[in-house]
Amino acid sequence: MSRLEILRFALRGLAANKLRSFLTTLGILIGVAAVILLVAFGEGASQSIQKSIQRLGANTLTVSASFGGGGFGGPAAGGSRQGNGPRTQARQLTLEDAKALADPEQVPSAKSVSPVVSTGSATAVRDGASHTISQLVGTYPSYFEATNKPVETGSYFVNDDVLAARKVMVVGKTVATELFGTANPVGEQVSLSGVPFTVIGVLKESGSSGLGSQDADDVAIVPLPAVQQSLTGFGALSSIVVQATGTDTTTSAQNEVTAVLNQRHGITPTGSADYRILNQATLQETVSSTVGIFTGLLGAVAAISLLVGGIGITNIMLVTVTERTREIGIRKAIGAPRGAILGQFLLEATVLSLLGGLTGVLIAFVGTRFTVAGIEPVLVPSSIALALGVSVGIGLFFGGYPANRAAKLRPIEALRHE
Amino acid sequence: MTAPVLSLTDITKVYGRGDAQVRALRGVSLTVERGDYVAVMGASGSGKSTLMNILGCLDIPSSGRYLIDGVDVGTLDERRLAILRNRKIGFVFQSFNLIPRMSALANVELPMAYGGVSATERRTRALAALEQVGLSDRVRHEPNELSGGQQQRVAVARALVTSPALLLADEPTGNLDTKATGDVLEILDGLSEAGRTIVLITHEDDVAAHAKRVIRLVDGLVVDDHRQAPVDGPPPRSATRTQPVPGGAS
Numbered sequence: 001m002s003r004l005e006i007l008r009f010a011l012r013g014l015a016a017n018k019l020r021s022f023l024t025t026l027g028i029l030i031g032v033a034a035v036i037l038l039v040a041f042g043e044g045a046s047q048s049i050q051k052s053i054q055r056l057g058a059n060t061l062t063v064s065a066s067f068g069g070g071g072f073g074g075p076a077a078g079g080s081r082q083g084n085g086p087r088t089q090a091r092q093l094t095l096e097d098a099k100a101l102a103d104p105e106q107v108p109s110a111k112s113v114s115p116v117v118s119t120g121s122a123t124a125v126r127d128g129a130s131h132t133i134s135q136l137v138g139t140y141p142s143y144f145e146a147t148n149k150p151v152e153t154g155s156y157f158v159n160d161d162v163l164a165a166r167k168v169m170v171v172g173k174t175v176a177t178e179l180f181g182t183a184n185p186v187g188e189q190v191s192l193s194g195v196p197f198t199v200i201g202v203l204k205e206s207g208s209s210g211l212g213s214q215d216a217d218d219v220a221i222v223p224l225p226a227v228q229q230s231l232t233g234f235g236a237l238s239s240i241v242v243q244a245t246g247t248d249t250t251t252s253a254q255n256e257v258t259a260v261l262n263q264r265h266g267i268t269p270t271g272s273a274d275y276r277i278l279n280q281a282t283l284q285e286t287v288s289s290t291v292g293i294f295t296g297l298l299g300a301v302a303a304i305s306l307l308v309g310g311i312g313i314t315n316i317m318l319v320t321v322t323e324r325t326r327e328i329g330i331r332k333a334i335g336a337p338r339g340a341i342l343g344q345f346l347l348e349a350t351v352l353s354l355l356g357g358l359t360g361v362l363i364a365f366v367g368t369r370f371t372v373a374g375i376e377p378v379l380v381p382s383s384i385a386l387a388l389g390v391s392v393g394i395g396l397f398f399g400g401y402p403a404n405r406a407a408k409l410r411p412i413e414a415l416r417h418e
Numbered sequence: 419m420t421a422p423v424l425s426l427t428d429i430t431k432v433y434g435r436g437d438a439q440v441r442a443l444r445g446v447s448l449t450v451e452r453g454d455y456v457a458v459m460g461a462s463g464s465g466k467s468t469l470m471n472i473l474g475c476l477d478i479p480s481s482g483r484y485l486i487d488g489v490d491v492g493t494l495d496e497r498r499l500a501i502l503r504n505r506k507i508g509f510v511f512q513s514f515n516l517i518p519r520m521s522a523l524a525n526v527e528l529p530m531a532y533g534g535v536s537a538t539e540r541r542t543r544a545l546a547a548l549e550q551v552g553l554s555d556r557v558r559h560e561p562n563e564l565s566g567g568q569q570q571r572v573a574v575a576r577a578l579v580t581s582p583a584l585l586l587a588d589e590p591t592g593n594l595d596t597k598a599t600g601d602v603l604e605i606l607d608g609l610s611e612a613g614r615t616i617v618l619i620t621h622e623d624d625v626a627a628h629a630k631r632v633i634r635l636v637d638g639l640v641v642d643d644h645r646q647a648p649v650d651g652p653p654p655r656s657a658t659r660t661q662p663v664p665g666g667a668s
């Protein structure tokens with residue numbers, strides 16, 4: 001009896017009970033598709049979070065005052081109403097702080113130090129077109145590198161522009177399109193709260209901000225004194241961005257920055273600091289582990305759905321074989337060898353599992369084309385292998401094991417089975 | 419002649435154990451020559467089916483020796499037993515035992531598929547066997563689309579399509595009416611006339627009258643072995659078979 005023949009028997013066996021075959025296939029399909037899709041969405045979410053952290057710049061420390069005074073990117077929430085630290089000593093971050101941090105003697109691990117003044121929502125007007133920029137940043141040229149903001153067209157501003165407090169600006173993609181449409185904004189004039197600025201560069205698009213609600217491309221960056229002169233005044237800094245010399249020096253940079261600031265702000269080792277340092281590396285670690293838990297949870301849900309699918313398959317396979325024990329008896333009585341019977345049932349199970357499994361993979365592939373709630377799913381190959389492996393394995397085992405048991409019976413025992 | 423087709427020596431079969439023990443066969447010895455046509459009779463529970471299942475290698479005896487064509491069945495392994503069932507034995511059940519949702523043709527082809535016969539030859543032989551039982555016009559029908567008599571004829575076709583040395587039938591007419599019984603018996607008579615060895619079980623004297631030899635079982639023992647016609651002659655009723663049985667006759 002040839003293999004082809006056994007395959008033909010198996011297919012005929014499946015065709016003989018279409019509804020049951022369909023339901024088994026459906027069970028496997030849902031299990032496989034659910035696992036792959038859930039894992040893909042978990043992975044997509046985690047990657048998008050990682051990406052938005054990386055976009056903030058690598059190896060950077062962001063120092064900001066710990067009591068209001070305009071946190072990074074947020075609108076200034078003046079005052080220290082809920083300040084619980086030693087209020088008398090609380091001091092803002094100043095340009096002098098930044099300059100002290102830039103001293104290579106005291107902070108050897110810093111590659112660059114960029115003082116930052118940022119205001120939320122500044123209105124930009126150009127030829128009647130007006131746009132409210134959600135983030136206006138006044139800083140030094142090193143800011144571009146530290147925060148990973150490359151210019152696409154035009155150029156950065158340089159130290160000279162800072163010293164001369166020139167009214168030049170580098171704008172984000174969103175600002176450029178809002179104000180100029182498709183035209184090249186470089187060299188054009190834009191007035192910010194009535195003060196004319198010349199656009200000298202457009203930042204490379206950072207892409208959709210993923211989970212964050214803020215558009216990272218809705219930004220304008222100008223020399224620090226320019227923004228202080230015309231908009232914010234020469235007050236405190238919003239933050240200081242310190243870029244470490246490398247990944248392995250961020251921690252030492254943080255220690256050095258802490259030492260300098262503690263000294264300058266007169267903070268004793270026991271007192272609480274009036275500033276805080278956001279370490280990109282630690283942030284990334286924290287978020288990674290959070291995302292890891294999240295992905296793990298999704299994985300658990302997926303595993304449960306696979307388990308439920310597996311129980312479904314097991315159930316149908318067991319019922320199928322039990323129900324067909326009599327048929328096995330008939331086949332044995334007319335001289336079917338055990339191998340042929342087992343082969344037929346194993347093939348039936350294989351065909352069903354593979355059909356369901358592969359359709360499930362196909363559906364998962366189609367499903368991962370869609371972006372749901374801002375998450376772009378990312379297929380994880382190992383999840384495909386796992387889902388397929390488990391469902392086909394379950395199908396084979398629970399199709400094969402009872403079939404083998406039935407095929408071992410004496411024909412008369414199988415025939416008497418009801 | 420050569421070795422008898424069947425040779426049983428002191429076959430016993432005990433079901434269950436302890437209090438629930440049933441001694442279905444208590445030492446049956448029997449020899450069946452090639453070409454014989456044997457009817458096994460006996461009261462319900464006398465062990466007829468038990469004996470038949472052992473003859474057909476569907477079950478194994480508790481003790482005793484059983485030879486088919488001179489081969490000791492007890493010494494065969496699982497694989498050889500399957501080949502033996504496939505090549506040497508054709509079994510017809512009281513409850514037909516066709517495989518559901520498979521056409522009559524496919525059912526008849528099945529033993530040949532397990533026997534490794536090529537697809538084309540299988541088709542030809544299955545059609546010939548179905549024609550022999552008068553079902554040429556029903557080959558595409560599935561068992562649930564056939565009458566009981568027709569199903570039993572398909573089962574007979576399936577049993578004889580491999581040209582087995584031995585045709586075994588456990589109450590083949592037990593579920594059939596007189597007309598269908600006549601049809602099946604006619605086929606069996608024809609096969610006997612063609613030299614096939616047949617053993618069948620029946621409750622009805624009318625059916626037993628077709629056999630060349632009648633064996634009676636009581637409580638698992640052979641109590642009577644009566645020959646009605648010579649082994650190498652035609653079956654006793656065969657002469658009258660040229661005319662159909664009068665309908666409704668008992």
Ligand SMILES: Nc1ncnc2c1ncn2[C@@H]1O[C@H](COP(=O)(O)OP(=O)(O)OP(=O)(O)O)[C@@H](O)[C@H]1O
Nearest residue numbers: 433434440442460461462463464465466467468469
């Ligand atoms: N699988 C079994 N387990 C236990 N006892 C059994 C089994 N099969 C048959 N028996 C017993 O063996 C005895 C003989 O049964 P068997 O089926 O051979 O009778 P029979 O002559 O074919 O009867 P009938 O004419 O009613 O078909 C009965 O007493 C029956 O109860």
Ligand SMILES: [Mg+2]
Nearest residue numbers: 466467468588
């Ligand atoms: Mg019986």
